[in-house]
Structure formats: structure tokens, C-alpha cells
Amino acid sequence: MSSMVRALYGGSFDPPHFGHQMAILYLLEGGYADEVRVIPCFDHPFGKELSPFPLRLSYCEALVRPFGGRAVVDPIEETLARPSYSYRTAESLAARFPEDQLRWIIGSDAAQAADQWAESDRLQRVAPFLVLARKGAPPDKNQAPLVLPEVASRDLRQRLAQGENLKGWIPESVLTRLNN
Secondary structure (H helix, E strand, O other), rough: OOOEEEEEEOOOOOOOOOHHHHHHHHHHHHOOOEEEEEOOOOOOOOOOOOOOHHHHHHHHHHHHHHHHHEEEEEOOHHOOOOOOOHHHHHHHHHHOOOOEEEEEEEHHHHHHHHHOOOHHHHHHHHHHHHHEEEOOOOOOEEEEEEEOOOOOHHHHHHHHHOOOOOOOEEEEHHHHHHHO
């Protein structure tokens, strides 16, 4: 079997939105990855309160459905030591896929704070960063030539709590689960 480029796309995905889906499409169709592994965080290292893990997994399954097997949801962080550190996730996946090249997908906002991550250098040795820019963020040396729309899950959660309709911001397959 030939070597693959696997993009490791970690995040809270609470909820996933069209920006996440656009990133997956861009990575696959832009030739940056043969496969995108969507990896919901199990236990946020900065103590961020998250919706239940099984619920976020189901959101992510709905998110990747249009991509067939080219994008998959990986619940790996549920099985790893807590809190969920990205370097542990990357090292575990490197052991699972020793012949493949791994890239850690990170938004430009998170890239600016990556020096605060546990073992950031260790993570980047195993899975070098591929930075996806957000509008208004300063450029990064590892940045892909794409700027994603300005949308954040935390803002969408607030809007949902205020009773706003999020159609157009969240894929219908995810929105159906959110509203149940």
C-alpha cells in the first residue's frame, strides 16, 4: 500500500459548521491531503466546557458524510490519557499509520497560541502544522493559501441559545441533530 498524506483536524466541533466543512473540502480538493481525520477533543486541555462527546461525534459524522471515506471521524482522544493533548493524539496516529505523512490542521487563531500547547514542538515533529487562515489573522509561515470565512462555534452556540435560526451557517445534517 502506498503512503498517504493524512490531515489531522482536531477541534471542539461544538458544533461543526460550514467553515469546518469548507476546510475539509479545501484540504482534499486542493491536494493537501488524501484523507482528513476529524478528531473531536475529548477532554479540553484548557478546561473549555464542551457538549457531550457522543453528541459531538454524531455532529462530526454528519459533517463528513458528503466526503465518503475521504474524511473520517476518529474518536481516538476518548482512549488516550487526559487531558487531550494534541501531541499524544498525533503520536498515537503516527504509530497506527507509520508509512503515512501526517499534517496537523490548525486555524491561524490557534496557531498564534500554539506555544502554550503541551509539547508543541513534539507535535510539530510528528505532524507539522498546516495553518488555515481566518480573516484578519496575521500570516503564518505554514499557511495554506486560503482564508476561511469568519465563523466560530462559540458564536453559533450563543446565537442558538438566543433562538436564532442557524440555517446557512451549519450543514443541515448537523442542524437536525442540534435541534433534537
